[in-house]
Amino acid sequence: MEYKNLGKSGLKVSRLSFGSWLTFGKQIEDNTAEDLMKTAYDNGVNFFDNAEAYAGGQSEIVMGEILKKMGWDRDTYIVSSKVFFGLRKEFGPTQKGLNRNT
Numbered sequence: 001m002e003y004k005n006l007g008k009s010g011l012k013v014s015r016l017s018f019g020s021w022l023t024f025g026k027q028i029e030d031n032t033a034e035d036l037m038k039t040a041y042d043n044g045v046n047f048f049d050n051a052e053a054y055a056g057g058q059s060e061i062v063m064g065e066i067l068k069k070m071g072w073d074r075d076t077y078i079v080s081s082k083v084f085f086g087l088r089k090e091f092g093p094t095q096k097g098l099n100r101n102t
Contacts (some may be wrong), residue, residue, distance in 0.1 A: 001014050001015065001016070001043065001044025001045065002014070002015045003015065003046075006078075011078065012046075013046060013047040013078055014044055014045045014046045014047050016040075016045055016047075017045065017047040017048065017049050017080075018036070018037060018040040018045050018047070018048050018049065019048075019049040019050070020033070020048075020049065020050050020054055020059045020062070020063055021049075021051070021054050021059070022054075023059075024050075024054065024055060024058070024059035024062040024063055025054070025055035025056075025057075025058025025059040025061065025062045026054075026055040026058065026059070030062055030065070030066070033062055033063070033066060034066045034069070034070075037063070037066050037067075037070070038070065041070070041072065041077065046076060046077045046078055047077070047078045047080070048063060048067075048077060048078065048079045048080070049079075049080050049082075050063050050079060050080065050081045050082075051081060051082040051083070052081065052082070052083050060081060063079070067079070
């Protein structure tokens with residue numbers, strides 16, 4: 001696997017990431033998701049992608065449970081989780097928006 005610095009941070013991320021967008025928590029069984037993540041990790045993928053909106057938040061739960069179960073050292077992988085406007089219908093003052101003023 002090839003790795004690339006993430007910006008100027010010095011953090012080395014795999015050139016390929018493993019995303020869970022359309023699958024985790026919705027289209028595949030959790031044991032299949034686990035097998036896929038393990039295969040990716042065993043082949044050098046250290047960058048896992050997620051977002052609060054994937055499968056109504058279930059994707060983050062599934063991935064988190066898999067990461068906990070695998071017991072990989074926390075400094076051997078990176079998890080990105082994107083946010084947009086949240087999944088709630090009503091928001092508190094700090095629960096909506098993506099800028100420092102909201």
